[in-house]
Amino acid sequence: MLTRRAALGLMAAAAFASRAGAVPMFKGEKKPFSRAWLEAEAKRLSRRDYKPMGLVPQEWRDLTYDQYRKIWFNSQKGLWTDTPRPFKVDFFHPGLYFPRPVDIAIVEDGEAQSLAFDFSLFDKSDKAPLLPLDDTLGYSGLRLRHELREKGKFEEFAVFQGASYFRAIGTGQNYGLSARGLAIDTAKGTGEEFPDFTHFWLEAPDPGDRMMKVHALLDSPSVTGAYSFRITPGLPAEMEVEAVLYPRKDLDHVGLAPLTSMFLFDETNRARFDDFRSAVHDSEGLMIHNGAGELLWRPLGNPRTLQVSSFVDEGPQGFGLMQRARRSEDFADLEAHYHNRPSLWITPGEDWGRGTVTLVEIPSEKEIYDNIVAYWRPREPLARGSEHRFTYRMDWGAEPPRPRDVATVLNTRIGKGYDKKVPYQIITIDFADHPAFGDSEEDLDTLVRSISTVRGEVTEGVLQRNPGTGGVRLAFKYDPQEAMASDLRAQLFKDGKSVTEVWLYRWTA
Numbered sequence: 001m002l003t004r005r006a007a008l009g010l011m012a013a014a015a016f017a018s019r020a021g022a023v024p025m026f027k028g029e030k031k032p033f034s035r036a037w038l039e040a041e042a043k044r045l046s047r048r049d050y051k052p053m054g055l056v057p058q059e060w061r062d063l064t065y066d067q068y069r070k071i072w073f074n075s076q077k078g079l080w081t082d083t084p085r086p087f088k089v090d091f092f093h094p095g096l097y098f099p100r101p102v103d104i105a106i107v108e109d110g111e112a113q114s115l116a117f118d119f120s121l122f123d124k125s126d127k128a129p130l131l132p133l134d135d136t137l138g139y140s141g142l143r144l145r146h147e148l149r150e151k152g153k154f155e156e157f158a159v160f161q162g163a164s165y166f167r168a169i170g171t172g173q174n175y176g177l178s179a180r181g182l183a184i185d186t187a188k189g190t191g192e193e194f195p196d197f198t199h200f201w202l203e204a205p206d207p208g209d210r211m212m213k214v215h216a217l218l219d220s221p222s223v224t225g226a227y228s229f230r231i232t233p234g235l236p237a238e239m240e241v242e243a244v245l246y247p248r249k250d251l252d253h254v255g256l257a258p259l260t261s262m263f264l265f266d267e268t269n270r271a272r273f274d275d276f277r278s279a280v281h282d283s284e285g286l287m288i289h290n291g292a293g294e295l296l297w298r299p300l301g302n303p304r305t306l307q308v309s310s311f312v313d314e315g316p317q318g319f320g321l322m323q324r325a326r327r328s329e330d331f332a333d334l335e336a337h338y339h340n341r342p343s344l345w346i347t348p349g350e351d352w353g354r355g356t357v358t359l360v361e362i363p364s365e366k367e368i369y370d371n372i373v374a375y376w377r378p379r380e381p382l383a384r385g386s387e388h389r390f391t392y393r394m395d396w397g398a399e400p401p402r403p404r405d406v407a408t409v410l411n412t413r414i415g416k417g418y419d420k421k422v423p424y425q426i427i428t429i430d431f432a433d434h435p436a437f438g439d440s441e442e443d444l445d446t447l448v449r450s451i452s453t454v455r456g457e458v459t460e461g462v463l464q465r466n467p468g469t470g471g472v473r474l475a476f477k478y479d480p481q482e483a484m485a486s487d488l489r490a491q492l493f494k495d496g497k498s499v500t501e502v503w504l505y506r507w508t509a
Contacts, residue, residue, distance in 0.1 A: 025116040026106075033105070033112035033201055035228060038215055039244055042226040043387070046246035050221040053100040053198050057132050060095035068096040070128040075154075077121045078145070079106070084207045088154045090143040091115075092161050093122055095131075101138025103199040107215075112201055115139070142200065144212055146233045148172075157233040163194040164218055165260070169342050170235035170397030176261065176282035176341025177321055179394065181218050181227055181243070183255030183375050187308050187360045195220035197227070223247045223254075223382075236342075236397025244389045251382040255358065255375030257346045257392050261321050263300040264367045267413040272302075277332045280367050282341045283321035286374055287501075288357050289403045291315035297409040297501040300372055301361050303508045307485075310356040310377070319357045320345035321374055322399055324410065336367075345400040346376075349391030354379040361506075407434035407492075407500040410469055414507075424479040429490060429503050433471040436499035441465070444472065448493040451476050453507075455483035461490075484509045 055061065071093055075081070079089035094101050105112040117137040141161025145154040148171045158168040164181030184193040195218050203213040211232045218225035223245055230240040241257075261283040265273045273280075281300065288296040291314045300321075301307070322343040325331065331338045355378040364371035382388050402408075410430040417426050437443060449461045451474075461476035474490060485508045492500045 025118050026113045027116035028114050030111040030113045032110060033107050033215075034110065035215070035226070035242075038201070038217065038226040038228075042217060042224040042244065043246050045217075045219060046224040046248055046385075050219065050248065052219075053102070053196070054136055055099050056094045056101060056137055057134065059129070059131050060093075060137070061099045063095040063129070065096065067129050071122050071124040073143075074121055074123045075145070079115075079202075080204070085205050086146060086207060086209050087205050087212045088145040089202060090145065090156070091121065091139040092141040092143070093119075094137060094140040098140035098162055100196070101136075101140060102197060104139055104142060105199070105201045106204055107201050108204045142202070144214075144231065144233075146212075148233055157237055158212075158231055158239075160197065160200065160214070160216070164197045164216075166197075166229075168231070168233075168237045168239065168394075168396040170237050171233065172235065172340075173342050173397065174337045174340045176323065176338075177344055177372075178260045178370070179344065180258045180260065181216065182220075182223065182225065182245070183258035183373065184220065184222055184251065185253050186255055186258070186358075186373055186375070187306060187362075188253060193220055193222055195223060195225070218245075222249050222251060236395040236400075239394040239396070240391070241394060242389075242391050244387060245382060246387060247382045247384050249384045253377065254382055255373075255377055256352070256390060257394075258373060258375035259321050259344055259346070260370045261300075261372040261374075262364075262367060262370050263302055263361070263372050264364060265302060266299075267411060267415075268299060269302055269414075271415065278329075279325065279331050279338070280333070280336075281323075281338060283323050283343070283372060284325060285322050285409070286319065286357070286359050287322050287345075287399070288313070288319045289317040290357075291317065293317075293404065294498070295402075295404045295406055295501045296504055298359065298504040298506075299409070299412045300359075301506060301508070302364055302371065303361055303506070304363055305508070306363065307361040307506055307508065309359040309361075309487075309506055311359070312356050314354045315351045316348060316355075316357060316376060317403065318345060318347045318400070319374065319376070320395075320400075321372065324399070324408070342396045343399050345395045347393040347395070347400075348376075349393065352376060352378070352390065406498060407431040407437070407471065409501050409503055410471065412503070412505065423481075424477040426475060427478050427488070427505075428473055428475045430466055430469050430473050431471045431492070431500050432469065434499060436494045437472055446494055447499070449474060449490070450493060451488075451490045453478065453486050453488045455486035456480040458488065463492075478507065480507065480509065483507075 144158040160166040167178040197216040199217040201215040214229040216227040228242040232238045264280040266279040286298040360373040362371040459477040466473040
């Protein structure tokens, strides 16, 4: 038996369905919009108490994962589908993980008008649940599409949905890691705060435009912010981000340009997982180009307890989460295509001063959970009532051009050798080939090995050619002794200059 609310929902759905071939509807009046207005609005809201967006009806919030997927957007009815504009936009319905809608407005000629939620733009299976339709509903996010490889075929390349999360891919890639507008109190015992992008403004592109402009208002109990994204699809997909923050209270643990990814296992912890695949991860390492000019490589881990690593720096030149394994056989997974997930590199637009690149590694037993977070944490707190501006560039795709001509770390392996009873572990680091390595065994003798540990003991190490990679392998023994955790560091020098990335690793018992 249908409830009155469900019956009203069916009537409304039938009315919407009569608008076959509909395009998104608008609501309210047009209002002036500019970047200056957005900043003023964020500043105004920061002086008021936080008020979250309203909730959608309970029936939508109670959707299961399978039920949520039984309703999907019809891309043939997307924004600008029947126009010569070079970008098309799809929308996501609310519910499940997205209990609060966002406001999405279209900007033309300096004026913005909000979109009304239109359920007729969605298709659904015959097993989709009956849901009420009322004026509390709204979209939960948006998806951008562009002609990436074939004229007339518009492929998606970026998504904004959930809190301040967004993600993008380079042409031909599969979605993997995500980014956020801001991270607050990540890994703190008091709990993390997740700011929301509550409003979006999409600037209508002109025919021939290669860049899409998206603006967003960020809001949370602790801070408001104005964000602008200038997005150019391709390989890599490029995002120029301009942000200004207005704290409602002092923020002593804030993360700028936060990245979120998944790492389950690789050769460093393979023994913990009974899995037919050789590795499972969206990202395998944190790369940092620090203010001193060093290029650091920190393989990711999946520890048994929460681990936070802080890389102190001043004026960072860039950082990001990389996926270096690019062969299908590196994962032996013919469905997930982990080898085709993007890397993401952050380049600050100005001097970010003193702080740390912070890496958070959360224990995980399943690949469905994101358990890696990386961000820039300013040394000084962001004071209540102040204004903080920062810009950065995001490159979604392969690794960025090498900021330094040094050999990259190809792989790290950790485990026992043939004798399982010894207290030490063997650690091998494979470096890609580099002219500094020369061609002969005598050339390897000119390289200086630098290996150190905070706790325990390491051996001097052995350097060998690796015919499997064409580069060289540094192998050494690590005896943790009584240590439960330790940070290790290794690199190769020639004539007093580093010729490899700086390899860093957090070993845990």
